[in-house]
Amino acid sequence: MAKRKIIHLLHSIGGVDVYLRLVLENVNTDLFENIVIHGTKDTNKPFFDKNGNKVKEYKVSIFRDISIGNDIKSLFQTYKILKKERPNLIHAHSAKGGIIGRIIGKLLGIKVIYTPHAFSYLSTQNSIKRSLFLNIEKFLANGNSLLLATSASEKKRATEEVGYKDKNVIVFNNCIEPIVKIQSLTIPKTWPEAYICTVGRPSYQKNIEQMIRVLHEVNKEAKIHLIVMGVGPVSGQLKSVKNLIQELEMNNDVTLLNWTERTDVFNIINQSKFYLSTSRYEGMPYSIIESLALSKACVVTNCDGNKDLIIDNYNGFVIENDDIKGFKSEILKLLRDKELLDKLSKNAFTSYSENYNIKKNIFELESIYLK
Template sequence: MAKLKIVHLLHSIGGVDVYLRLILENMNIDSFENIVIHGTKDTIKPFFDKNGNKVKEYRVSIFRDISIVDDIKSLFQTYKILKKEKPNVIHAHSAKGGIVGRITGRLLGIRVIYTPHAFSYLSTQNILKRSFFLSIEKFLANGNSLLLATSRSEKKRATEEVGYKPENAIVFNNCIEPITKIHPLTIPKTWPDEYICTVGRPSYQKNIEQMIRVMHEVNKENKIHLVIMGVGPVSGQLKSVKSLIQELDMSNDVTLLDWTERTDVFNIISHSKFYLSTSRYEGMPYAVIESLALSKACVVTNCDGNKDLIIDNHNGFVVGNEDINGFKCRILKLLDDKELLDKFSKNAFHLYAEKHNIKKNISELESIYLK
């Protein structure tokens, strides 16, 4: 039987890049052929299949920011590649990949699976921008595309706000491989042994300023260090975060770490007391899944993705998005109550093992592609 050919189209950075690599490295290569079309200025690391062989890839002018010239150019480039490769399915990831994939898919009569990884209109407070991004999503919904949400809450948003028909929206939960070994750090350890942590670039989405304010209140009653990982080159609000740390006199209470190896992230999470997220929106965050896999309780905001992974008072706490006092009280509770923290930590791993192990779940995604 001929292999099903799938073209993945994306701007390959952050969680989207992690998502794709996990899929490629776990799919059955006897039944599927994968090809990647991604940006000229995103990842420089090659993609590999289950057997460690390089996956064919093309680079086109897909970038994070809107550019009429580059966006039109990427449409023509992608159209040409798709016409040559003749895939059975296009799997379009995130906003840019979703737009280019669904337009070229319609033109060529190729079915498209679209995974938003958190809808783009959630990324701004500007009413006009939000309305514009949402109108694009609504215009391209349904048609030749199936929405493959990363969480139940993302599917709910797709059907209730974007306009996807329920039969055109399904869920494949973000999954990771079991973390069986903790490697030594490849970076100097400059923070205390007692700490809690988060992964997230200073941005509107991750709302790190809120986390700093929360920890300022926590430290008035119980001193605990905060390690923030993922402070990379696309951290638009880094200056604001640093300014707030100085303003609140928290320089000795917070460590900001640049992008580092995932093994370092796992090491830091594994040795932390628990994990925090103050995100305003998510698809389904890998850092929270990784925390569950490492048996770490989490205190998170009540946003898409977070609320799918954390069951309040079971494997952590879910708190209102702007509820600083609620966050403070629950963090202090876990710092003071070791028995409760141990219970949450055990439940965290159980939920990961049951729902988010890609080794167990990859066949579900393969069935979706085949259908």
């Protein structure tokens, strides 16, 4: 059987970049030829397939923010590449990749799978922008594309809010490889031995300000340090977070870490007591899957993705988004009750091994690609 050629189209940063690399490094190279089209300024790290060979890639003018000039330029650049490569399938990732992929797929008669990795209209409080982004998603829904949701709750949102027909939405849960070895830190350790942690840039989505307020309340009764990983170039609310830390006199209680190696993230999660997420929205967060794989209980907000991964009082706790008292109560419970923490931590690993191991689940994605 001839290989099916799949082109992945995306702005390759954060969780989307992790997703793509995991797929490329696990999908069957005897069945599929993968090619990547991504932005000129997103990643300089090459992509590799299952056999350790470099994956063919093209760079075009895809950027995170809206830019009429660059967006039109990227359409023409991508059209030219796709016309030359003539893939069997386009797998378009996130908002920009999804828009470009579906438009060009329609023009060239190429089928498209679109993975939103959390819909773009969730990313803003601005009602005009939110309406614009949602209407773009609605306009491009169905047609020549299937939506490949990263969680059951993302599928629910796609059918109930965006207007996808149920038959046009498939779920393939985000999943990762087993974490079999914890490597030494590549950065200096500047925090105390006892801590809890999170991964997420200071942004509207991750709502780190809420986490700081929760920690402030917790520390009135039981002192614990917080490490926030992922403070990078796309951190629109970093100043706000720093100001809040200063205002609440918490400089000694919080460590803000810049982007670092993924192995460092594993090391820090592995040594933490448990994991926190105060996100307003998610697709299905890798950091929580990684925490489950490392046997860490999680205390999370009740948003898409989080609520798919965490079962309340089984492998962690799920709290309503603005419930600071609820967060405080469950965090204190885990800090004070070692038996409970050990039980939830053990269940965390069971959740991972049964549901989110890509070595077991990659065949589902291959089947979707083949169909």
